[in-house]
Amino acid sequence: MRDELLSILEKNSRIDFKELAVMLGVTEEQLLDEISKLEKENIICGYHTLINWEKTDIEKVSALIEVKVTPQRGQGFDRIAERIYNYPEVKSVYLISGGYDLLVTLEEKSLKEIAGFVSDKLSTLESVLSTATHFILKKYKDHGTIINKDKKDEREVITP
Amino acid sequence: MRNFLSDKVTGLKPSGIRKFFDIVTEMKDAISLGVGEPDFDTPWFIRDEGIYSLEKGKTFYTSNAGLKELREEIANYIKHTQKIEYNPQNEVIVTVGGSEAIDIGLRAVINPKDEVIIPQPSYVSYEPCSVLAGAKPIIINLKQENEFRLTAEELLNAITEKTKVLILPYPNNPTGAILEKENLEEIAKVVIEKDILVMSDEIYSELTYKKSHVSIASIEGMKERTILINGFSKAYAMTGWRLGYACGPAEIIEQMTKIHQYAIMCAPTTSQYAAVQALKKGSGEVELMRQSYNQRRRFLMNAFKEMNLKCFEPYGAFYVFPCIKEFNMSSEDFATKLLMEEKVAVVPGTAFGESGEGFVRISYAYSMETLKKAISRIEKFVNKLRKAN
Numbered sequence: 001m002r003d004e005l006l007s008i009l010e011k012n013s014r015i016d017f018k019e020l021a022v023m024l025g026v027t028e029e030q031l032l033d034e035i036s037k038l039e040k041e042n043i044i045c046g047y048h049t050l051i052n053w054e055k056t057d058i059e060k061v062s063a064l065i066e067v068k069v070t071p072q073r074g075q076g077f078d079r080i081a082e083r084i085y086n087y088p089e090v091k092s093v094y095l096i097s098g099g100y101d102l103l104v105t106l107e108e109k110s111l112k113e114i115a116g117f118v119s120d121k122l123s124t125l126e127s128v129l130s131t132a133t134h135f136i137l138k139k140y141k142d143h144g145t146i147i148n149k150d151k152k153d154e155r156e157v158i159t160p
Numbered sequence: 161m162r163n164f165l166s167d168k169v170t171g172l173k174p175s176g177i178r179k180f181f182d183i184v185t186e187m188k189d190a191i192s193l194g195v196g197e198p199d200f201d202t203p204w205f206i207r208d209e210g211i212y213s214l215e216k217g218k219t220f221y222t223s224n225a226g227l228k229e230l231r232e233e234i235a236n237y238i239k240h241t242q243k244i245e246y247n248p249q250n251e252v253i254v255t256v257g258g259s260e261a262i263d264i265g266l267r268a269v270i271n272p273k274d275e276v277i278i279p280q281p282s283y284v285s286y287e288p289c290s291v292l293a294g295a296k297p298i299i300i301n302l303k304q305e306n307e308f309r310l311t312a313e314e315l316l317n318a319i320t321e322k323t324k325v326l327i328l329p330y331p332n333n334p335t336g337a338i339l340e341k342e343n344l345e346e347i348a349k350v351v352i353e354k355d356i357l358v359m360s361d362e363i364y365s366e367l368t369y370k371k372s373h374v375s376i377a378s379i380e381g382m383k384e385r386t387i388l389i390n391g392f393s394k395a396y397a398m399t400g401w402r403l404g405y406a407c408g409p410a411e412i413i414e415q416m417t418k419i420h421q422y423a424i425m426c427a428p429t430t431s432q433y434a435a436v437q438a439l440k441k442g443s444g445e446v447e448l449m450r451q452s453y454n455q456r457r458r459f460l461m462n463a464f465k466e467m468n469l470k471c472f473e474p475y476g477a478f479y480v481f482p483c484i485k486e487f488n489m490s491s492e493d494f495a496t497k498l499l500m501e502e503k504v505a506v507v508p509g510t511a512f513g514e515s516g517e518g519f520v521r522i523s524y525a526y527s528m529e530t531l532k533k534a535i536s537r538i539e540k541f542v543n544k545l546r547k548a549n
Contacts, residue, residue, distance in 0.1 A: 004451055022462040023455035023528075157184045158177050158194035158505060160284045160333075160512075 001026055001034060006043070009035075011144070013047040050143055060107055062091075062136040063114050065122065067102040068129040077101060080127045089117060100132070111135070172288045176511030180495065184505045191534045192505040196333060198397035198478070199525045200452075203445040206396060206438045213433035220429065224421040225413075226254025226405070227432045233439040234405050241365075242375045244383055250410040253417050254427045254435075258363045258391040258404035259285055260420070265359055265387045265406055266293040266325065268415035274324040279310045280513025281481075282329040283361070287513075290325075298323070301515035304483060307472050308337035312346040319350070325357045328376060331364035334512045334521035335481040336457075336474025341374045348379045358386045363404070366395035366446050369454045370475040377407075384409050392431075394477075395446050396438045401431040453478050456524040456531055463535045467542055478525045481509065485518040487545050495520055501544075502537040 001024055008015065008023070021031040038044040053060045069080050077095050084104055085093040091105045104122070108114045118133055139147050177194070184190050201207075225231065231248035238244050246252050255261040262285055266276065270293040278286045279300045290297040300318050302308045315326065328347070330339040339347070351358055358376055365373040377386040391404025406416060420426075460480050464471045471482035484494045491508035499505050507523075509516025524531060 004455075007448075007451075008455075019459065019528075019532075023459055025458050153199070155195050155197060155199070156181070157190075157192040158181045158507060159196040160175065160177060160507075 001030075002038070005031070005034060006038070009044070050145055052139075052147055054139070059109050061109065061111050061114055063106045063108075064134045064136065065104040065106060065118060066096075066100040066132040066134075067104055067122065068100045068131075069102060069125075070127045070129060071101075072127060080125065083125060084122065087117070087121065089113075168292065172291065175284060177507055180499065180505055180507065183499060187499070187503060190499065190503040190505055191530060191537065193522045193524075193526060193531075193534055194505045194507045195523050195525055197399040197525060198394060198449065199527065200397040200449055202396060202398050202401070202434075203438075203442065205441060206398070206434045209437040210401075210430045210434035213430055218429055218433055222254075222426045222429050222432055224426055225252070225417050226427055227429075227436065230254055230432050230436050230439075231405075233436055234407070237439050238375075238388070238407060241372070242378045244375065244378050244388075244407075246407045247410070251413055252405060252407050253413050253420060254432060255391075255404045255406060255420065256424055256427050257393060257402045258361060258389050260424065260427075261387075261389040261391075261404050261406040261416075262286065262359065262361065263289045263292075264416045264419040264423075265389065265408075265412070266290055266295065267419055268412055269325060269357060270295045271324075273322055275320060275322040276325045276327060277315070277318050277323060277356075278327050279314075279329065281308070281332075281334050281509055281516035281519070282327070282512055283333050284512060286327050286329070286361075290327075295324070296322070299513065299515075301513070302335070302337075303515075304472055304519075307474075308332060308335040308481070309339055309343055310347060311343075312350050315347060315350050316354075319354050319356070323354065323356050325359055326351060328358050328360045330360075330362070331368055331373065331476025333364065333477050334479050334507065334509065334516065335519075336477050336479045338368055338370065338373070338474075338476040339376075340371065341379075344374060344376045344379055348376060348382050351385065352381050356385070358382065360386055360388050362388060362390045364394050364477040365390060367450055367453060367478060368476045369450075369457060373476075387412060392435050392438055396435075396442055397449065398431070398435070398438065401428065401434065403427055403431040403435050453524060456526070456528060459528065459531060460522065460524055460535070463539070467539045469542060478523055480522050480524065481519050482522065483519055487542075487549070491517055491520055498538065498541050502541045504534050504537045504541070 004024060017031055018028055021028040071077050072079050081093050084090055089106055089108055091107050094103045096103045106114055118131055122128060123131055184192050231252040234252050235246045235248040238246055266289050272294050274295045275298050276290040276295040277298045279302050287297045298318050300314050360376050362375055375388055377383050377388045387406055387408040389406050392398040461473055464482055469482050471480055474480055491510050495506050495508040507521040509519030
């Protein structure tokens with residue numbers, strides 16, 4: 001049940017649990033039990049909402065920042081990662097293989113604020129060697145969801 | 161002026177769903193549960209392969225029996241899933257959908273006066289294709305108490321000395337019924353004893369929800385008397401690509417290929433290249449779609465249970481076939497009324513044979529959202545009918 005459950009919840013965390021239990025062929029108690037286990041094990045880490053901010057009046061600017069750092073003795077990248085992810089405006093931090101070390105995504109109200117974050121906060125950290133900032137111009141797909149999908153059922157209405 | 165039309169063709173019954181089609185098309189906010197094809201798009205990597213083949217200029221005829229590589233993949237797939245070995249050289253033919261395989265398979269084996277046994281309710285083309293091939297269709301009316309499975313006894317009662325072919329349509333459209341190994345073994349015994357040929361339409365073979373599908377051709381002594389038909393439409397959501405295949409004894413495939421060569425030339429080239437990838441890399445996507453169908457199937461069965469609507473549990477395809485006999489109306493009246501009053505389109509069971517009377521086919525090749533909306537309308541309708549009675 002676990003894999004199937006996770007793949008449904010990943011797409012729709014607001015699904016009715018009674019209905020979900022039916023879909024998975026288990027009782028509601030079994031389902032709730034499994035979900036609370038998944039939460040305890042930190043496999044389910046949160047329930048979020050995917051918002052298309054472009055359609056709102058709220059200004060948001062997002063950027064991807066490539067960061068090169070010096071790993072620290074005994075702690076590798078973890079300590080510097082922590083120093084970065086503790087900033088609330090940082091949306092995600094990934095350790096990356098390849099030409100740089102950390103990929104940081106950032107969300108701010110304006111371009112200026114992002115520039116400020118990079119120059120004042122990020123670049124000044126002692127183990128940060130260099131940064132490269134990429135602004136996001138348009139989101140086509142996020143978290144597996146196509147943002148502006150307007151798909152009609154084009155099948156013939158009745159077929160044998 | 162003379163009447164130019166063929167008696168054989170004008171004598172065929174028109175399709176039972178046409179009438180509904182016309183009404184639903186015109187109706188605003190009707191929900192149709194009448195579709196016999198997947199709601200998923202063809203997985204992207206398959207579409208991409210089709211596009212790539214066009215970019216590379218693969219736009220010519222293929223060999224009549226189909227691309228060698230595709231026939232090899234088909235043989236491989238059947239060997240892997242059913243433990244049956246077919247020689248891709250002369251025991252596999254790629255057709256324009258499973259439908260063509262049914263047509264040319266029958267034409268390849270039928271002589272005048274031969275009888276073809278067709279269990280019903282079942283897909284609409286077996287009977288007309290038999291007639292067009294010159295055979296006499298003999299119908300077996302399957303029963304709900306047997307979960308619409310064909311029994312050896314029913315088969316035995318239908319066989320005469322003229323019987324040549326048994327059509328075996330499982331997993332079944334419209335009932336969702338399956339046959340399990342035990343059922344197949346009993347049927348195979350009769351088939352071998354009476355020396356008849358089986359045309360096994362296994363187009364829904366990937367969509368089963370109890371055990372994996374078993375082909376009758378895998379039962380001892382059956383490979384040499386089975387035309388196994390399958391295709392890409394249902395498993396890979398590739399209906400519009402029109403691609404199917406048949407596997408069988410070389411002497412039958414040879415004759416089928418002859419008809420195919422003269423009438424069709426070859427199946428669509430782009431589709432064949434895409435299908436090679438479907439077989440090579442598609443199993444993960446198929447499993448995800450199967451899971452999705454199964455979730456919806458459970459949802460519908462539970463909904464029927466809650467509204468007390470009798471329905472045997474189907475373990476195949478993407479249809480449920482609830483019984484509406486309690487309302488004392490014909491399937492067609494029920495379906496028409498449901499459409500007019502609650503704007504939900506289902507297909508009357510009688511579209512798939514007389515024994516479909518008292519049942520309607522509901523397809524769950526729809527999103528959960530659509531199904532939920534439709535179910536609440538059906539529940540309202542059912543309660544209204546019960547109150548009126």
